[in-house]
Amino acid sequence: TELVDEGMLGRAAALKRVSVEQLKKLLRPAFEPDVLVRTRPLLEGIGASPGHAYGIAVLDADRAATVAASGERVILVRPTTSPQDIRGMLASRAIVTAKGGALSHAAVVSRALDVPCVVGCDAMEVDLAARSFTVGDERLEEGAPLSVDGATGKVYSGLLPLEPASQAAEQIDRLLVWADDRTQASFWAGSVGAADAQTALRQSPRGFGVVALTELMISDETLGDFIDAINDLGQQPDRKSTQDRLACLAYQACQRLMLESAGTPIDLRLPNLGSPRAQRMIGSWASLAPRLFLPLGLKGLYVALLRGIADAARETGHAQTTPLVPGITATSELQAFRRAAAGLGLNQVGVVLQSPAGIAEAGGIAEGASAVWVDLREIIRTYYGYPSALSFADDVFETYVADGYLTHNPRTTLGSKLAELFAGVAAAAARRPEVRIGVECGDGAALGLIEDLYRSGIRLFSLPTAALPSARLALGQLAVEES
CATH class of the missing domain: 3.50.30.10 (Phosphohistidine domain)
Known part of the structure; x- marks a missing residue:
């Protein structure tokens, strides 16, 4: 940045002088x-x-x-x-x-x-x-x-x-802003809690998303209580005291983040109890009520969670909270979710698409949503039929590719078919600029995947705060190379 200030380098050249690995080393304690x-x-x-x-x-x-x-x-x-x-x-x-x-x-x-x-x-x-x-x-x-x-x-x-991490925060921020100017991409911080909200805001001023309600419960040390309440709800779906417990847990989980991020949009994802992650983390998963594994599950669950979110938003004065329903594949599911949210004073709702079937309906779903996020991790898993994309270490896929069974590693490269799928998502985003349509990259997204998404036309990304600088720099370098 000093060389740019002295006129010895242009900004494009400056972006190419810093490697992603150097940046990671500077930022990682x-x-x-x-x-x-x-x-x-x-x-x-x-x-x-x-x-x-x-x-x-x-x-x-x-x-x-x-x-x-x-x-x-x-x-x-x-x-x-x-x-x-x-x-x-x-x-x-x-x-x-x-x-x-x-x-x-x-x-x-x-x-x-x-x-x-x-x-x-x-x-x-x-x-x-x-x-x-x-x-x-x-x-x-x-x-x-x-x-x-x-x-x-x-x-x-x-x-x-x-x-400690590098003290060169101001210079790093300038470099990443130059990268964003090149890409015209927007980055939202996911996996964020109240304790690191201000750090995340410095890295991603646009907003927080996709923030999982369960992640906030982990930070609040109440996930165990939530699992207990889920077990009770499965046995007695209409029990008001259990629904009140769920609403209270949702309220407690997101209240502090809302206080720490006044004026910043939050896209808040509800739990998906049918996911592989839920199966791994809930010891009694196999004995839960089967209806809980569907996107809207039991009304006593999602309405209770919406009530807790609405109460927290109202009390904190946070007017830009958008609850997200994960895993849906039909506009009728979104309509039911939107009606329940509107009845509680939440006028903006969104979705997290987690299957090719969901993406196929993305255009219609976007008509009734304020935000549409595509879960990259789950799309890869469901597209290929793997039990869990994150269950495999990198070397497992690398040796599989080396043996000639696949042409590319699905953890690092989209491949032509998935690239076409995401190009369709990018086209939908271009047709409906009033709706946030982007990709939630999760913790396990390699830079190669993020670069392929960018080449497919995606310009809105959600990543964990720690992963944002690397992605912003990598895409900035890619934009320089392509121009």
Whole structure:
């Protein structure tokens, strides 16, 4: 940016001088390198979910939730995890297991929660009864301090200091604005909570979307209560006390974010209990009422959640809240959702399309919506028929492609057929500029996919705050190259 100010570089040339990896390194907190080189890893396993965290080891999931509630930073250490451990997993800063691979429960759920995770630590033996674990001849008690690097799969003894992200925030912001000027793309921040709302606003001034109500409950530490209420509702759908609990949980989850983001649009996604993620996180999923797995599920659920959202919006004065119904494939579903929302004072509603069938109806659905988001992760999953696009590590697809079974990796490249599908979405956005029509890229979208979406004509993206700078720079560089 200084070279541009001095007239030695143009903005287009400046964008090409900075790599995405350099930008990521500047923005990502990590263990201090000088400390790291002097520290020998205690354990090495499979890095299943990237990130850095430190805290004290706790070997029981319920105890982890209790200890975390007291304000302690917790690292959950288990032989392996199951859906019954979800409360402890939600409360922990990182997860370490002795067994398991890239498709294990701990790995998949950690990636969904964006929590650092190391699995398959074969050298570790966990003694739950004695509240201790051993690594070779070394025995550590519960409460031992640990530091976890979820990318490299290394676990260290002690609390390693984290170096802060780059202080060059102002210059980075300028560079990314130049990128946006080139692309004419809009970026919204998803996976955002009240605690990081101001940071997200700096990265994405347009709005927050797609924000999952369940993500806000995770931040609020009430997801377990929500799951309990869902179980109760499935048994007694018309029970008013359960519906009131659900409305209260929705109110509590989004109230603070609304207070922190007055004047900023929020597109708020309701839960999809039929999703693979819900199946992994709800231990009693198989015994839930089957109707709950459909997009609108039970009226007692979605109306209760809408009531909580409406109450929070009214109390905080947040006038730009748009609830989103996920997974629908018919305009009649949207009409019912819109009527329920309007009856509670919510005059804007939207959808999250999660299947090719939904995209086929996108034009008609857009006529009755304020926002239409296409869930990239779910479109890839349903298009190919995979059990879950995020359940596969990158190397699984890479070796599959190398063996000649596929022409491209669906995690990094759209392919011609899906590119045509998204070109249709882009055309619908051009026909209806008054409706927000974009792509929700989720946590697992590779830059190659985002670049392919841009080439298909998509100009509205929702990404987690941490992923926004890389995407903005990459697309800015692509726009420079194509021009």
